């Protein structure tokens with residue numbers, strides 16, 4: 055597609071740190087190349103701000119190719135912006151109109167305190183993973199391929215769940231700030247595979263307890279999470295999480 | 311804490327309480343609507359239905375208390391979830407947008423729930439706590455012959471319609487029942503059953519207003 059040049063009015067959330075009160079500030083950008091990514095557009099703004107001796111806008115990013123899960127902000131009320139199944143770093147400026155006004159806010163949830171501007175602390179996710187999102191195995195020498203049989207259909211479902219990059223957009227988009235799509239994906243990817251079997255019940259209980267401790271809200275099946283998820287994780291994984299929890303709570307000897 | 315307390319107070323435990331109690335309340339609603347269709351058949355049919363129902367008075371009290379227990383569990387858990395969910399997002403977004411999941415029903419669950427709660431109080435006051443010896447057909451005809459109550463019942467039924475438009479599907483997802491093989495079937499059933507319930511109640515309310523001789 056031939057590149058266009060567009061100008062934008064930006065309303066960006068500025069907040070010095072967790073303790074300070076934040077506000078929106080307005081910026082105007084001219085001649086933004088429509089082939090730029092959203093983050094490159096903010097880079098341009100930040101260069102401009104730096105030259106003017108003002109504080110650049112802080113935002114998270116790493117791979118810029120949609121796989122690391124570091125980037126993310128809410129653009130006009132939609133986490134990761136208006137394109138389906140797309141991270142903010144993979145969103146391109148050709149999806150916006152010349153002269154458009156964009157409101158850019160950080161992911162908002164009690165469990166994701168704001169560090170600065172658009173940067174939020176998502177270590178709550180790390181603590182949930184630490185509670186059980188792993189398999190304890192002896193990683194001696196490499197096992198033979200196909201030593202453990204896995205059905206193709208199960209492998210596909212596990213792979214779909216494992217596509218979660220832990221970006222936190224599901225929490226941001228959920229009207230209740232619930233983390234159940236993330237936890238559902240992380241529980242499913244292991245519950246579906248034989249390797250996840252031995253710790254299956256213990257994992258379900260520990261991870262749900264960890265999620266509850268972090269202060270996320272409760273899912274009420276609004277389906278906003280799967281609509282914004284850059285990896286199109288399905289709420290089928292939340293249903294599986296619910297089943298895993300009941301299985302572990304009522305039908306296993308695990309106690310936590 | 312015992313395993314039981316830990317299970318029912320967990321986020322997912324509360325979801326199961328909502329789903330189970332919602333299912334029981336929905337089942338009651340269906341039976342209630344079916345029974346009330348006798349109103350449309352006239353006074354003798356309605357009184358005969360009411361008479362048969364009260365022949366089971368010994369069991370009825372037990373069932374009423376069971377229903378009350380599920381109702382209270384639903385309301386109390388629903389309010390706890392609502393408050394926890396508000397607490398989980400202390401700072402609201404400046405711009406709110408729907409990415410494609412939310413519906414009117416799902417977005418208003420706690421509010422329609424509270425309206426339904428108030429409506430049920432009015433409804434019980436109208437038809438449950440009536441003077442001893444009063445004939446139920448006369449009480450119903452009198453209350454719903456008044457336009458004021460037509461409006462109140464209209465509001466209550468609208469709130470209920472919104473509530474179950476999300477609830478009847480949602481309870482299956484909460485209970486972990488979600489599979490591409492039958493998701494469509496669940497949604498169709500939820501709408502057909504919900505629609506039927508609301509239609510029956512709605513028709514009764516309107517008929518009692520326009521035809522004052524329906525139960526004469």
Ligand code: HEM
Pocket residue numbers: 272273274275325328329330331332333335336339384385388389391392419420422423424426427473474476477478480481482484485
């Ligand atoms: C006959 C009356 C009622 C019926 C048939 C009914 C049915 C349902 C159903 C089926 C659900 C879905 C459960 C789930 O998602 O798992 C639900 C959810 C809900 N109900 Fe009711 N309900 C009724 C009355 C009430 C009342 C009086 C309240 C008062 C507060 C209430 C508050 C809620 C709330 C807040 C939810 C959402 C819970 C969540 O976060 O998932 N409901 N209801």
Ligand code: SF4
Pocket residue numbers: 217218219220221222223224225235236239279282283284285286287
């Ligand atoms: S489920 Fe989707 S939206 Fe949520 S953290 Fe994983 S990739 Fe991000």
Ligand code: FES
Pocket residue numbers: 114115116117118119120121122123124125126141142143144
């Ligand atoms: S920066 Fe890695 S996913 Fe966007």
